[in-house]
Amino acid sequence: MTTYDIDSSNANAIEARDMSIYYGAFRAVNKVSLAIEKNKITAFIGPSGCGKSTVLRSFNRMNDLVPTARTEGEIVFRGKNLYAPDVDPVEVRRRIGMVFQKANPFPKSIYENIAYGPRINGWRGTKAEMDELVERSLRGAALWDDVKDKLQQSGLSLSGGQQQRLCIARALATQPEVILMDEPCSALDPISTLKIEELMFELRQRYTIIIVTHNMQQASRASDYTAFFLMNSERAGELVEYGTTEQIFHNPKDERTEQYISGRFG
Amino acid sequence: MSAESINPEERSVGVLPEGPAVKQNIARRQLIGQIWRGIFFFAIVFGLVALLTLILDVVNDSFGLIATQSEVDEQEITGGRELEDLSQAELVAILNENLSRRVLTRLNREQPLEERDAANLVEVIETEVLKTELVAVFPLWESLTQRAAIEERVTERFPRAELSWKAWVNWDFITTPMSSVAFNAGVRTAILGTLWVTMLTALIAIPVGIFAAIYLEEYADHRVWYNKIIQTNINNLAGVPSIIYGMLGLAIFVRVLEPFTSGAFFGVSSGGGATLNGRTILSAAFTMALLILPVIIITGQEAIRAVPNSLRQGSYGLGATKWQTVWNIVLPQAFPSILTGIILAVSRAVGETAPLILVGASTFIVTDPNGPFSKFTVLPIQIYTWTQQPEQEFKIIAAAAIVVLLIVMLFLNATAVLLRNYFRSKRVSV
Ligand SMILES: Nc1ncnc2c1ncn2[C@@H]1O[C@H](COP(=O)(O)OP(=O)(O)OP(=O)(O)O)[C@@H](O)[C@H]1O
Ligand SMILES: [Mg+2]
Numbered sequence: 001m002t003t004y005d006i007d008s009s010n011a012n013a014i015e016a017r018d019m020s021i022y023y024g025a026f027r028a029v030n031k032v033s034l035a036i037e038k039n040k041i042t043a044f045i046g047p048s049g050c051g052k053s054t055v056l057r058s059f060n061r062m063n064d065l066v067p068t069a070r071t072e073g074e075i076v077f078r079g080k081n082l083y084a085p086d087v088d089p090v091e092v093r094r095r096i097g098m099v100f101q102k103a104n105p106f107p108k109s110i111y112e113n114i115a116y117g118p119r120i121n122g123w124r125g126t127k128a129e130m131d132e133l134v135e136r137s138l139r140g141a142a143l144w145d146d147v148k149d150k151l152q153q154s155g156l157s158l159s160g161g162q163q164q165r166l167c168i169a170r171a172l173a174t175q176p177e178v179i180l181m182d183e184p185c186s187a188l189d190p191i192s193t194l195k196i197e198e199l200m201f202e203l204r205q206r207y208t209i210i211i212v213t214h215n216m217q218q219a220s221r222a223s224d225y226t227a228f229f230l231m232n233s234e235r236a237g238e239l240v241e242y243g244t245t246e247q248i249f250h251n252p253k254d255e256r257t258e259q260y261i262s263g264r265f266g
Numbered sequence: 267m268s269a270e271s272i273n274p275e276e277r278s279v280g281v282l283p284e285g286p287a288v289k290q291n292i293a294r295r296q297l298i299g300q301i302w303r304g305i306f307f308f309a310i311v312f313g314l315v316a317l318l319t320l321i322l323d324v325v326n327d328s329f330g331l332i333a334t335q336s337e338v339d340e341q342e343i344t345g346g347r348e349l350e351d352l353s354q355a356e357l358v359a360i361l362n363e364n365l366s367r368r369v370l371t372r373l374n375r376e377q378p379l380e381e382r383d384a385a386n387l388v389e390v391i392e393t394e395v396l397k398t399e400l401v402a403v404f405p406l407w408e409s410l411t412q413r414a415a416i417e418e419r420v421t422e423r424f425p426r427a428e429l430s431w432k433a434w435v436n437w438d439f440i441t442t443p444m445s446s447v448a449f450n451a452g453v454r455t456a457i458l459g460t461l462w463v464t465m466l467t468a469l470i471a472i473p474v475g476i477f478a479a480i481y482l483e484e485y486a487d488h489r490v491w492y493n494k495i496i497q498t499n500i501n502n503l504a505g506v507p508s509i510i511y512g513m514l515g516l517a518i519f520v521r522v523l524e525p526f527t528s529g530a531f532f533g534v535s536s537g538g539g540a541t542l543n544g545r546t547i548l549s550a551a552f553t554m555a556l557l558i559l560p561v562i563i564i565t566g567q568e569a570i571r572a573v574p575n576s577l578r579q580g581s582y583g584l585g586a587t588k589w590q591t592v593w594n595i596v597l598p599q600a601f602p603s604i605l606t607g608i609i610l611a612v613s614r615a616v617g618e619t620a621p622l623i624l625v626g627a628s629t630f631i632v633t634d635p636n637g638p639f640s641k642f643t644v645l646p647i648q649i650y651t652w653t654q655q656p657e658q659e660f661k662i663i664a665a666a667a668i669v670v671l672l673i674v675m676l677f678l679n680a681t682a683v684l685l686r687n688y689f690r691s692k693r694v695s696v
Binding site for chain 2: 060062065067090091092093094097098100102104105106107116117120121167170171174
């Protein structure tokens with residue numbers, strides 16, 4: 001397996017090295033190695049069940065929450081293996097935030113949804129500073145104008161797209177370096193989807209974003225790099241091709257990539 | 267469109283109704299739905315009727331006409347006037363005239379007659395001078411509908427008797443301790459006992475129950491054999507008859523742990539309501555707590571399990587620890603449902619009799635319980651004791667005590683429901 005190092009002169013935000021992930025005896029992901037570049041958007045594409053979410057979740061150790069899950073290999077972040085025995089997943093998740101497929105705001109007020117992350121991570125400051133942090137996070141997720149008059153209302157009272165942006169704002173509040181997004185737009189209408197894509201471009205200046213998507217158009221227009229996954233003959237997910245989005249979509253090296261993006265299988 | 271036209275090679279696999287058969291089919295399905303609806307409605311009606319009958323029955327016994335008869339005629343003593351119209355001085359005069367020196371000395375020792383108010387004096391005259399006695403009681407329904415017949419019967423048998431309305435459930439009944447005379451007996455001791463035992467039971471069972479539920483749902487790995495055993499046992503314990511818990515309580519809390527449950531270990535001495543054996547409120551509360559613990563744990567687990575996993579994931583994804591996630595996200599969300607289980611469980615504890623008989627609730631006690639180490643009685647036991655008495659009046663005050671028990675339960679439940687609604691509204695939802 002080759003490691004797809006896009007451009008070694010640029011610092012990588014996070015890197016998977018020979019990651020294999022098992023659910024019980026079932027190998028869901030087989031020896032995936034890839035380096036994610038800093039301040040870029042990387043899209044994971046591939047047919048359903050090929051392990052995109054599994055790989056994504058291994059970047060912030062969310063797989064640890066599945067009792068049967070087990071990993072081999074390394075995820076290197078800031079020069080350290082996240083799966084080293086002395087690393088606490090709790091710290092990993094503060095640095096590497098996550099946005100889920102289905103928006104899952106807490107049943108608390110909009111304000112509390114944002115304040116929750118900093119508070120549980122030991123944030124200290126005045127009420128005014130928290131107000132500012134909340135505003136900054138909401139602005140960061142392009143939600144401030146929608147909700148500035150109803151911060152005390154339930155997060156669940158927002159529309160689906162607003163809820164998803166609330167979840168993004170919530171992730172921003174803990175000041176992560178990498179944000180993982182698992183099909184964040186799959187339940188949204190085209191307008192909300194565009195808003196989130198625009199937002200991703202904004203966020204790219206300060207964060208590294210990895211997004212799983214089934215929407216080829218979204219991958220092609222909203223990402224800098226694209227990784228294509230596919231199941232091998234034992235139904236284990238493998239990384240088939242990884243490169244700039246431009247190259248993957250216009251000049252794929254692998255035949256299977258070409259077939260997939262042109263909609264001929266998967 | 268038939269199946270063939272979609273794919274001619276495909277073998278026919280049964281038929282869906284077409285044409286008029288569609289209407290028939292739908293009509294039949296709707297009818298079945300209607301029938302079930304009727305059955306569900308009947309279930310509700312059945313429940314309501316049963317409940318209403320119960321309430322009417324106890325209310326019927328707790329209010330109604332009574333016939334009282336005095337040994338001495340009121341008019342004779344007062345000179346034709348009503349007792350209630352007399353002044354305080356006149357009442358004192360009547361007492362001094364009609365009572366023996368010995369009785370007067372006793373009354374004056376309790377409280378000098380001159381210092382008593384008119385109402386109290388009237389009462390004293392009624393019991394000491396007129397010697398008013400209860401001769402007949404009538405239930406509410408009869409009192410309302412057959413007043414004339416009752417009057418006739420009473421004048422026939424007790425010519426000097428007076429008919430009057432009596433609410434057996436009244437403030438005196440609630441605030442008077444037990445007595446061996448039904449007319450004077452009250453449920454004060456039993457209410458206090460019930461409140462003490464219930465509060466202590468809740469204090470023990472609620473935290474332990476919730477914590478155990480959290481452990482089993484959030485921490486325990488259900489694939490490990492000992493966790494499986496724990497879970498199975500808790501489920502089975504919920505079905506164990508309460509009398510068994512009574513025997514357990516007797517063996518452990520009353521006998522083995524007597525130094526602790528009697529309070530001797532904590533330097534509690536006899537006197538007041540204290541006993542020096544293990545038959546105390548504390549033993550009762552521990553027994554009851556054990557009894558309701560499985561129910562609280564199981565309903566608590568259900569409530570915790572009902573919290574969507576996506577919320578936990580969201581919390582973990584922000585860098586929360588397990589404890590933070592449970593405390594800040596899972597518990598607030600599950601709490602209203604946990605409370606529902608607690609309400610049901612504690613209500614059960616309020617009404618339980620059998621285990622407390624074994625643990626040693628007193629059947630006759632007049633001193634108020636004043637702490638966990640007091641001997642005690644509770645309302646259900648009081649009711650049970652009274653229904654076992656041969657005199658009819660005891661059966662009536664048993665009914666009155668049932669009304670009180672229902673009111674106490676209603677009060678406890680209402681508090682808990684209000685609390686639950688408060689938590690529900692705090693848990694901002696869609
Ligand atoms: N919690 C789990 N327990 C057991 N197997 C799992 C679990 N989660 C995922 N899998 C299996 O791992 C494989 C990869 O799943 P994954 O969710 O990563 O796929 P995916 O590429 O994200 O698919 P989709 O595009 O449909 O979301 C699948 O075969 C799936 O059945
Ligand atoms: Mg997925």
